[in-house]
Amino acid sequence: xxxxxxxxxxxxxxxxxxxxxxxxxxxxxxxxxxxxxxxxxxxxxxxxxxxxxxxxxxxxxxxxxxxxxxxxxxxxxxxxxxxxxxxxxxxxxxxxxxxxxxxxxxxxxxxxxxxxxxxxxxxxxxxxxxxxxxxxxxxxxxxxxxxxxxxxxxxxxxxxxxxxxxxxxxxxxxxxxxxxxxxxxxxxxxxxxxxxxxxxxxxxxxxxxxxxxxxxxxxxxxxxxxxxxxxxxxxxxxxxxxxxxxxxxxxxxxxxxxxxxxxxxxxxx
Amino acid sequence: xxxxxxxxxxxxxxxxxxxxxxxxxxxxxxxxxxxxxxxxxxxxxxxxxxxxxxxxxxxxxxxxxxxxxxxxxxxxxxxxxxxxxxxxxxxxxxxxxxxxxxxxxxxxxxxxxxxxxxxxxxxxxxxxxxxxxxxxxxxxxxxxxxxxxxxxxxxxxxxxxxxxxxxxxxxxxxxxxxxxxxxxxxxxxxxxxxxxxxxxxxxxxxxxxxxxxxxxxxxxxxxxxxxxxxxxxxxxxxxxxxxxxxxxxxxxxxxxxxxxxxxxxxxxx
Amino acid sequence: xxxxxxxxxxxxxxxxxxxxxxxxxxxxxxxxxxxxxxxxxxxxxxxxxxxxxxxxxxxxxxxxxxxxxxxxxxxxxxxxxxxxxxxxxxxxxxxxxxxxxxxxxxxxxxxxxxxxxxxxxxxxxxxxxxxxxxxxxxxxxxxxxxxxxxxxxxxxxxxxxxxxxxxxxxxxxxxxxxxxxxxxxxxxxxxxxxxxxxxxxxxxxxxxxxxxxxxxxxxxxxxxxxxxxxxxxxxxxxxxxxxxxxxxxxxxxxxxxxxxxxxxxxxxx
Numbered sequence: 119x120x121x122x123x124x125x126x127x128x129x130x131x132x133x134x135x136x137x138x139x140x141x142x143x144x145x146x147x148x149x150x151x152x153x154x155x156x157x158x159x160x161x162x163x164x165x166x167x168x169x170x171x172x173x174x175x176x177x178x179x180x181x182x183x184x185x186x187x188x189x190x191x192x193x194x195x196x197x198x199x200x201x202x203x204x205x206x207x208x209x210x211x212x213x214x215x216x217x218x219x220x221x222x223x224x225x226x227x228x229x230x231x232x233x234x235x236x237x238x239x240x241x242x243x244x245x246x247x248x249x250x251x252x253x254x255x256x257x258x259x260x261x262x263x264x265x266x267x268x269x270x271x272x273x274x275x276x277x278x279x280x281x282x283x284x285x286x287x288x289x290x291x292x293x294x295x296x297x298x299x300x301x302x303x304x305x306x307x308x309x310x311x312x313x314x315x316x317x318x319x320x321x322x323x324x325x326x327x328x329x330x331x332x333x334x335x336x337x338x339x340x341x342x343x344x345x346x347x348x349x350x351x352x353x354x355x356x357x358x359x360x361x362x363x364x365x366x367x368x369x370x371x372x373x374x375x376x377x378x379x380x381x382x383x384x385x386x387x
Numbered sequence: 388x389x390x391x392x393x394x395x396x397x398x399x400x401x402x403x404x405x406x407x408x409x410x411x412x413x414x415x416x417x418x419x420x421x422x423x424x425x426x427x428x429x430x431x432x433x434x435x436x437x438x439x440x441x442x443x444x445x446x447x448x449x450x451x452x453x454x455x456x457x458x459x460x461x462x463x464x465x466x467x468x469x470x471x472x473x474x475x476x477x478x479x480x481x482x483x484x485x486x487x488x489x490x491x492x493x494x495x496x497x498x499x500x501x502x503x504x505x506x507x508x509x510x511x512x513x514x515x516x517x518x519x520x521x522x523x524x525x526x527x528x529x530x531x532x533x534x535x536x537x538x539x540x541x542x543x544x545x546x547x548x549x550x551x552x553x554x555x556x557x558x559x560x561x562x563x564x565x566x567x568x569x570x571x572x573x574x575x576x577x578x579x580x581x582x583x584x585x586x587x588x589x590x591x592x593x594x595x596x597x598x599x600x601x602x603x604x605x606x607x608x609x610x611x612x613x614x615x616x617x618x619x620x621x622x623x624x625x626x627x628x629x630x631x632x633x634x635x636x637x638x639x640x641x642x643x644x645x646x647x648x649x650x651x652x653x654x655x656x
Numbered sequence: 657x658x659x660x661x662x663x664x665x666x667x668x669x670x671x672x673x674x675x676x677x678x679x680x681x682x683x684x685x686x687x688x689x690x691x692x693x694x695x696x697x698x699x700x701x702x703x704x705x706x707x708x709x710x711x712x713x714x715x716x717x718x719x720x721x722x723x724x725x726x727x728x729x730x731x732x733x734x735x736x737x738x739x740x741x742x743x744x745x746x747x748x749x750x751x752x753x754x755x756x757x758x759x760x761x762x763x764x765x766x767x768x769x770x771x772x773x774x775x776x777x778x779x780x781x782x783x784x785x786x787x788x789x790x791x792x793x794x795x796x797x798x799x800x801x802x803x804x805x806x807x808x809x810x811x812x813x814x815x816x817x818x819x820x821x822x823x824x825x826x827x828x829x830x831x832x833x834x835x836x837x838x839x840x841x842x843x844x845x846x847x848x849x850x851x852x853x854x855x856x857x858x859x860x861x862x863x864x865x866x867x868x869x870x871x872x873x874x875x876x877x878x879x880x881x882x883x884x885x886x887x888x889x890x891x892x893x894x895x896x897x898x899x900x901x902x903x904x905x906x907x908x909x910x911x912x913x914x915x916x917x918x919x920x921x922x923x924x925x
Contacts, residue, residue: 126423127423128419128423130412130416132409137406157419157423159412159415159416159419160411160412161409161412161413162406162407162408162409162412163406164406164407164408176408176409180409180412180413180416183413183416183417183420183526184416184419184420185416185419185420185423188416305408307407307408307410308403308404308405308407308408308410308436309436340468340521341467341468341469341521341522342465342467342468342522343465343466343467343468343469344468344469353521353522354521355520355522355523356520356521356522356523356526356527366437366465
């Protein structure tokens with residue numbers, strides 16, 4: 119089976135590098151050296167340090183908003199320089215590259231059609247990479263490989279042999295038990311909204327759902343503006359997930375909620 | 388009258404989304420899906436949450452540094468999902484799109500030639516948008532509309548009917564009374580400089596102007612380096628506004644000044 | 657001698673402007689107005705305010721990852737509006753532009769072949785710049801000059817007369833004395849790693865090197881993952897410099913180290 123990937127010249131970058139040092143800029147320099155017409159988009163560089171799970175979470179929710187043929191690079195890589203592998207998956211016309219540390223596993227698991235390959239020194243040899251440093255594979259491996267894929271000079275199938283099982287993600291999936299759906303906060307956005315791992319479509323299990331978090335019961339509304347200023351609400355957010363917000367406020371701060379805080383959905387009795 | 392807008396393929400983005408989540412990146416993905424050769428520039432994504440006024444302030448000072456034919460998108464949108472409108476204005480060869488929440492009103496007010504249109508479901512129907520989410524119109528409406536405008540496939544005039552009056556901005560304009568010009572701090576920059584809403588050209592009203600802020604009298608100088616280290620000064624900044632700085636220091640911190648702090652200009656007696 | 661610079665249309669930006677205001681975006685608007693097809697890459701905008709040395713440090717380590725023919729603009733410019741000069745250097749096929757405040761001096765000093773020019777009003781006259789503001793030369797001079805260089809319409813040699821000696825950088829170089837190599841922390845990255853001014857190749861002076869910092873002796877390892885979680889280590893980083901890290905932790909915080917902290921390398925006895 120051939121991978122349905124036709125390069126369009128777009129590359130996205132997701133890292134935990136932050137914006138203080140020129141690490142991301144240097145990756146772009148390497149890409150432009152190989153593919154002058156590349157269009158490079160920052161997805162985020164503020165993934166919490168060493169949280170492959172959160173990088174994979176955002177990537178899974180975002181990659182399909184880019185044109186088919188995009189190469190998505192995710193470098194959250196605490197094991198850089200140790201013998202961890204790099205994997206590439208081809209999923210619905212996109213290629214995603216990341217260390218094999220759980221980052222891509224949930225995406226691959228959700229799509230039975232996804233092709234998974236494991237990069238090898240042999241498969242990269244034709245690219246003429248300089249010997250990689252021990253600490254910055256984003257610049258030395260990911261950027262040039264992404265550029266060659268985005269240029270259409272490197273076929274996805276040439277990345278390496280089938281990957282077999284990927285290293286599993288550390289996150290726990292939501293569970294449904296005794297009429298109660300239990301999940302958790304995966305990330306907290308810039309506005310203090312709590313984004314959970316509960317798919318909004320799961321709300322259909324309930325006739326009069328209410329959401330419990332941090333000892334409070336919250337109504338499920340359609341949008342922020344339907345709650346009075348200061349009130350809490352739950353809603354189906356724009357990425358199809360259950361989200362908890364405070365109208366005009368910062369829910370994370372007001373509820374003292376953090377990543378991992380338990381969130382339950384039940385029927386109102 | 389036809390709007391003098393000839394698309395050049397450049398789009399700017401101004402939001403309060405921050406850099407932590409991939410919200411801005413996803414907007415760019417949507418743009419590139421419709422217009423692969425779009426050139427997208429971030430103006431700022433650090434507008435204080437829910438401050439349309441500050442977004443409009445910066446946009447009004449910046450948009451003309453871009454090539455004519457640029458589409459400027461500003462999404463500071465506390466009312467997203469409620470029945471607030473989206474408006475577009477065409478001003479000196481540029482198109483600006485934003486929620487009708489006061490963001491664009493000062494720009495439209497200052498330019499009698501500006502054309503103002505109100506987007507409607509009917510006018511957007513030919514674009515084939517997916518049904519918008521209740522919480523992320525930046526991705527679902529603004530990005531695709533901007534892409535179609537920037538591509539030259541959507542005429543400005545086709546955005547919708549004349550907008551009539553826009554929702555007014557909440558900011559107060561400076562006033563001149565008894566020989567004293569009174570304004571306020573609109574924003575504080577990265578260096579701690581206080582940027583006011585007083586047009587620098589208004590200084591011409593005075594023969595020996597001095598500036599009062601936080602109980603101090605400051606001289607009006609030409610540039611930061613004309614004050615000794617640690618001294619305060621006022622100057623006409625590079626955007627044509629009165630600004631207050633501390634040479635080699637952080638004026639906002641040293642003066643305990645914030646957005647809204649009163650600033651007066653008077654003649655030295 | 658002609659400078660070996662052939663413009664490729666890429667421009668990098670390094671500033672201390674931060675991401676809160678649209679200053680960087682406006683510079684990009686000015687570039688795109690003159691060169692619509694420019695590809696502009698942010699190196700970093702988080703240089704500590706008024707630290708030309710740190711800007712020059714990063715630029716020296718990064719510029720060669722970009723394609724030859726790139727124009728690199730660095731605006732860390734406490735003297736803006738005072739009679740400081742602007743200089744351009746041509747180094748290994750790249751052009752670098754900055755205020756003459758020590759930022760570029762170390763780069764010029766390390767490359768005897770580098771050509772150094774001093775911009776003059778006369779040499780800029782043909783570019784048709786608007787009269788520059790007193791406080792934002794990034795927008796009014798650097799951006800348009802970079803665009804003209806990147807477009808190939810302005811020759812490097814036309815920037816101005818030979819610069820002679822540049823203003824020296826304030827940083828101190830490492831010293832070797834009595835078998836001990838002494839340097840210091842130049843910058844601290846997003847992960848809390850301490851980046852020193854000691855070239856990693858200098859480690860070859862020692863048969864069994866150990867690194868002393870903040871009262872501790874650290875081993876020199878190859879990569880972060882070779883230390884146990886929580887342990888400190890020194891390594892040759894991906895930019896060829898000695899770096900101090902804490903495996904899975906934040907070395908700067910744990911060691912209370914800051915910019916300027918002394919770092920010594922000695923042989924284990």
